[in-house]
Amino acid sequence: xxxxxxxxxxxxxxxxxxxxxxxxxxxxxxxxxxxxxxxxxxxxxxxxxxxxxxxxxxxxxxxxxxxxxxxxxxxxxxxxxxxxxxxxxxxxxxxxxxxxxxxxxxxxxxxxxxxxxxxxxxxxxxxxxxxxxxxxxxxxxxxxxxxxxxxxx
Numbered sequence: 001x002x003x004x005x006x007x008x009x010x011x012x013x014x015x016x017x018x019x020x021x022x023x024x025x026x027x028x029x030x031x032x033x034x035x036x037x038x039x040x041x042x043x044x045x046x047x048x049x050x051x052x053x054x055x056x057x058x059x060x061x062x063x064x065x066x067x068x069x070x071x072x073x074x075x076x077x078x079x080x081x082x083x084x085x086x087x088x089x090x091x092x093x094x095x096x097x098x099x100x101x102x103x104x105x106x107x108x109x110x111x112x113x114x115x116x117x118x119x120x121x122x123x124x125x126x127x128x129x130x131x132x133x134x135x136x137x138x139x140x141x142x143x144x145x146x147x148x149x150x151x152x153x
Contacts, residue, residue, distance in 0.1 A: 010054040036065030055082035077118035
């Protein structure tokens with residue numbers, strides 16, 4: 001089983017360092033980014049399973065970052081985290097592909113639980129993709145051509 005890798009994205013440096021230390025004490029692998037654009041850059045180089053993303057950030061806000069993450073890395077699960085929650089931002093975030101939405105300050109154990117749930121969701125999706133790929137590769141060449149419309153029965 002893969003070990004979960006988390007990325008924290010928040011413009012508050014103190015929150016990033018404190019939360020990173022708390023999560024690492026729980027045995028998790030954690031990287032950080034202080035902006036949406038930095039997170040997108042790091043996601044190109046790092047294999048991250050779950051992003052914990054602040055909604056209110058200068059420049060690229062959390063919702064814009066979420067949409068970009070989902071467009072570029074659709075399997076990455078995103079948990080939105082904010083101290084300024086509104087019903088509108090929660091609905092917008094969930095419609096845009098967020099797995100969950102939590103309020104700051106959040107209990108570290110609750111954050112870990114939500115991250116583990118998001119990671120489990122990702123593993124289910126990866127398994128479905130593996131099985132679909134396996135089934136496709138096990139087809140006979142004639143069946144593949146028929147499915148592609150290249151030959152008739």
